[in-house]
Amino acid sequence: xxxxxxxxTAASASMATATTALARVAESxxxxxxxxxLGTRLVSVGEGEVTLAxxxxxxxxxxxxxxxxxAIGALADIAGGYAGLSVAPEGMEVTTVEFxxxxxxxxxxxxxxxTGRVIKAGKRTMVTSAEVTHVAxxxxxTPCAVMQQTLMAVPKTY
Amino acid sequence: xxxxxxxxTAASASMATATTALARVAESxxxxxxxxxLGTRLVSVGEGEVTLAxxxxxxxxxxxxxxxxxAIGALADIAGGYAGLSVAPEGMEVTTVEFxxxxxxxxxxxxxxxTGRVIKAGKRTMVTSAEVTHVAxxxxxTPCAVMQQTLMAVPKTY
Amino acid sequence: xxxxxxxxTAASASMATATTALARVAESxxxxxxxxxLGTRLVSVGEGEVTLAxxxxxxxxxxxxxxxxxAIGALADIAGGYAGLSVAPEGMEVTTVEFxxxxxxxxxxxxxxxTGRVIKAGKRTMVTSAEVTHVAxxxxxTPCAVMQQTLMAVPKTY
Amino acid sequence: xxxxxxxxTAASASMATATTALARVAESxxxxxxxxxLGTRLVSVGEGEVTLAxxxxxxxxxxxxxxxxxAIGALADIAGGYAGLSVAPEGMEVTTVEFxxxxxxxxxxxxxxxTGRVIKAGKRTMVTSAEVTHVAxxxxxTPCAVMQQTLMAVPKTY
Numbered sequence: 001x002x003x004x005x006x007x008x009t010a011a012s013a014s015m016a017t018a019t020t021a022l023a024r025v026a027e028s029x030x031x032x033x034x035x036x037x038l039g040t041r042l043v044s045v046g047e048g049e050v051t052l053a054x055x056x057x058x059x060x061x062x063x064x065x066x067x068x069x070x071a072i073g074a075l076a077d078i079a080g081g082y083a084g085l086s087v088a089p090e091g092m093e094v095t096t097v098e099f100x101x102x103x104x105x106x107x108x109x110x111x112x113x114x115t116g117r118v119i120k121a122g123k124r125t126m127v128t129s130a131e132v133t134h135v136a137x138x139x140x141x142t143p144c145a146v147m148q149q150t151l152m153a154v155p156k157t158y
Numbered sequence: 159x160x161x162x163x164x165x166x167t168a169a170s171a172s173m174a175t176a177t178t179a180l181a182r183v184a185e186s187x188x189x190x191x192x193x194x195x196l197g198t199r200l201v202s203v204g205e206g207e208v209t210l211a212x213x214x215x216x217x218x219x220x221x222x223x224x225x226x227x228x229a230i231g232a233l234a235d236i237a238g239g240y241a242g243l244s245v246a247p248e249g250m251e252v253t254t255v256e257f258x259x260x261x262x263x264x265x266x267x268x269x270x271x272x273t274g275r276v277i278k279a280g281k282r283t284m285v286t287s288a289e290v291t292h293v294a295x296x297x298x299x300t301p302c303a304v305m306q307q308t309l310m311a312v313p314k315t316y
Numbered sequence: 317x318x319x320x321x322x323x324x325t326a327a328s329a330s331m332a333t334a335t336t337a338l339a340r341v342a343e344s345x346x347x348x349x350x351x352x353x354l355g356t357r358l359v360s361v362g363e364g365e366v367t368l369a370x371x372x373x374x375x376x377x378x379x380x381x382x383x384x385x386x387a388i389g390a391l392a393d394i395a396g397g398y399a400g401l402s403v404a405p406e407g408m409e410v411t412t413v414e415f416x417x418x419x420x421x422x423x424x425x426x427x428x429x430x431t432g433r434v435i436k437a438g439k440r441t442m443v444t445s446a447e448v449t450h451v452a453x454x455x456x457x458t459p460c461a462v463m464q465q466t467l468m469a470v471p472k473t474y
Numbered sequence: 475x476x477x478x479x480x481x482x483t484a485a486s487a488s489m490a491t492a493t494t495a496l497a498r499v500a501e502s503x504x505x506x507x508x509x510x511x512l513g514t515r516l517v518s519v520g521e522g523e524v525t526l527a528x529x530x531x532x533x534x535x536x537x538x539x540x541x542x543x544x545a546i547g548a549l550a551d552i553a554g555g556y557a558g559l560s561v562a563p564e565g566m567e568v569t570t571v572e573f574x575x576x577x578x579x580x581x582x583x584x585x586x587x588x589t590g591r592v593i594k595a596g597k598r599t600m601v602t603s604a605e606v607t608h609v610a611x612x613x614x615x616t617p618c619a620v621m622q623q624t625l626m627a628v629p630k631t632y
Contacts, residue, residue, distance in 0.1 A: 028221045029221075031220075031221035031222075032219065032220050032221050032226060033215075033216035033217060033218070033219035033220075033226075034217060034218050034219055034220065034226040034228060034229055035226075035228075037216070037217045057191075058191035058195070059191060059192060059195045060191065060192050061190065061191035061192055062189075062190050062191075062192065063186045063187075063189035063190050063251070063316070064189075064315065064316060068190065068191075068192040068193075068232065069232070069235050069239075069254045069257075070192060070193075070228065070229075070231060070232020070233070070235050070236065071192055071228075071232065073228060073231040073232065073235065073257070074226065074227070074228020074229065074231060074232060075228070077227050077228050077231065078228065081227075093221070095261075095264070096227045096261055097260065097261065097413070097441055097466055098258065098259060098260040098261065098414070098443075098466055099227075099231070099258070099259060100256065100257070100258035100259075100416055100574040100622060101256060101257060101258075102255065102256040102593075102594075102601045102622060102624060103253075103254055103255065103256065104593070104594045104601060105594075106253075119576075119578070119617075119620055120576075120578045120579075120617065122578075124440065124468060125413055125441070125468065127414075127576045127578060127620065129620070143593075143594065146593055146601065146603070146622060148574060148576060148620060148622045150413055150414055150466060150576060152440060152441065157222065158221070158222060255571070255599055255624055256572070256601075256624055258416040258464060258574055260435075260436075260443045260464060260466060262435070262436045262443060263436075277418075277420070277459075277462055278418075278420045278421075278459065280420075282598065282626060283571055283599070283626065285418045285420060285462065285572075287462070301435075301436065304435055304443065304445070304464060306416060306418060306462065306464045308418060308571055308572055308624060310598060310599065344537045345537075347536075347537035347538075348535065348536050348537050348542065349531075349532035349533060349534065349535035349536075349542075350533060350534050350535055350536065350542040350544060350545055351542075351544075353532070353533045373507075374507035374511070375507060375508060375511045376507070376508050377506065377507035377508055378505075378506050378507075378508065379502045379503075379505035379506050379567070379632070380505075380631060380632060384506065384507075384508040384509075384548065385548070385551050385555075385570045385573075386508060386509075386544065386545075386547060386548020386549070386551050386552065387508055387544075387548065389544060389547045389548060389551065389573070390542065390543070390544020390545065390547060390548060391544070393543050393544050393547065394544065397543075409537070411577075411580070412543045412577055413576070413577065414574065414575060414576040414577065415543075415547070415574070415575060416572065416573070416574035416575075417572060417573060417574075418571070418572040419569075419570055419571065419572065422569070473538065474537070474538060
């Protein structure tokens with residue numbers, strides 16, 4: 001994205017694509033009851049890279065008061081999924097075939113940021129990764145989890 | 159569990175163990191803000207095998223109205239984790255090192271049942287699996303997801 | 317497979333299918349340079365379930381003289397893959413999208429047996445599992461590894 | 475490694491550490507019958523980052539003549555494992571708890587390069603990743619696989 005566009009036309013096309021990716025992800029996120037309920041919000045959408053944030057609340061805790069592995073997994077899942085959606089063919093959305101997540105540190109308070117990235121956008125399946133970072137109220141960041149995921153494009157039905 | 163106990167004492171010991179496992183899991187589940195929020199309830203607790211249920215609501219949906227992969231993953235995570243907790247040494251609880259989940263069928267309505275089972279209870283790590291099944295309002299069951307997980311025992315701090 | 321066939325015709329059809337699955341798996345295995353090199357052999361082929369064996373040798377060891385995780389992973393990979401091949405549409409073979417394996421016990425000597433099973437045979441992807449067991453020279457069995465895998469059907473090109 | 479060392483002593487200490495890491499990895503690799511057999515060699519060893527190469531031969535092929543998923547998995551497994559070994563406490567080595575690998579492109583000829591990196595070196599478990607790249611005879615590189623792995627430190631017994 002740091003390259004000088006070859007022409008005004010190319011610049012417009014690129015901006016149009018970015019706008020489309022943002023619109024697609026925002027529309028999908030607004031429809032996810034679970035993510036609305038957990039207060040998840042979009043931080044940034046690029047082509048093949050999406051960042052989301054989830055605030056701490058008693059809706060995302062486990063038995064010790066830390067973020068629940070299931071909440072961390074859910075956030076990582078959609079970060080990877082939306083990275084895939086941002087580059088999926090028009091008229092398609094993506095569904096998760098599988099994901100695998102490693103937890104790195106227990107975290108509490110503040111919020112979680114998850115960045116999903118497309119590793120390979122194949123015709124039949126996509127491979128993505130996600131990094132989840134805890135951002136404390138004082139701004140200090142701690143690695144929280146890493147995920148590796150397989151997606152599949154499916155026709156959009158809504 | 160189908161064996162005839164060798165003596166009344168053995169039977170009492172076994173019942174005591176089962177009661178303890180149930181109490182441990184129930185106490186932990188009641189403390190999980192996320193799971194309380196999603197309406198998750200215990201269905202059964204055996205030694206090394208635990209079943210949980212999660213009802214359908216707009217708190218667990220994705221963009222098409224089906225169960226969110228993140229909700230399915232969260233349920234599978236605790237089913238495996240509680241199977242591990244049911245056999246963990248006294249004074250210890252378990253934390254998830256990592257899990258991997260494959261989604262088998264999209265599901266909507268009714269509720270999800272997840273059964274976690276201990277595959278190997280090692281001294282330092284445990285391996286578990288979980289099967290998630292969708293139970294429709296008319297009782298029809300559909301496989302929803304399978305998970306494979308690594309746990310670690312940690313001292314209980316509450 | 318324990319049902320009484322409804323008619324001689326059904327019995328023949330079932331036998332023909334089983335023969336075809338065996339032929340497909342055996343043909344593929346014979347073409348795998350790596351598996352020939354490691355001395356891997358077919359133990360049994362059913363519809364959706366295949367068992368393979370790999371003998372101990374210095375071709376499969378790690379630094380302590382035990383079976384190498386890479387050898388165990390390779391055996392589990394083809395056990396799952398061949399379970400998928402046994403039910404793949406005619407003219408297709410399968411390729412591994414991804415797999416995840418947990419190691420349960422270190423093993424040495426004897427041989428490894430891996431049984432792959434189809435969990436879900438979808439149109440676009442298949443999900444399988446594999447269990448790897450160590451069989452010592454005296455016949456004693458020890459769980460060695462468990463695997464969960466995603467496959468994709470691709471046209472057979474040879 | 476690009477920083478100017480604060481003093482000759484710090485520089486010596488850093489060189490000594492690097493030498494030790496190289497010696498540890500080289501000694502372990504030389505003892506792995508499987509990897510010797512497949513012709514695997516060390517390319518580079520840094521603290522927490524190790525690269526290995528595996529040449530194409532009929533010892534690593536699948537049924538279509540490409541690299542076997544099992545060979546790719548084995549190479550990724552040791553790349554991650556040796557990255558962990560390079561930072562493990564003295565007197566310890568590492569064992570693989572589990573790994574998960576996604577295959578990106580089928581490859582043939584040339585050789586495979588795998589780079590393992592430590593993501594988190596915990597006291598009880600480590601998390602690593604590995605990227606496997608195909609390097610064709612003409613030098614062209616193609617992404618082959620990505621892996622995410624959990625390791626455990628164990629006492630070195632040889």
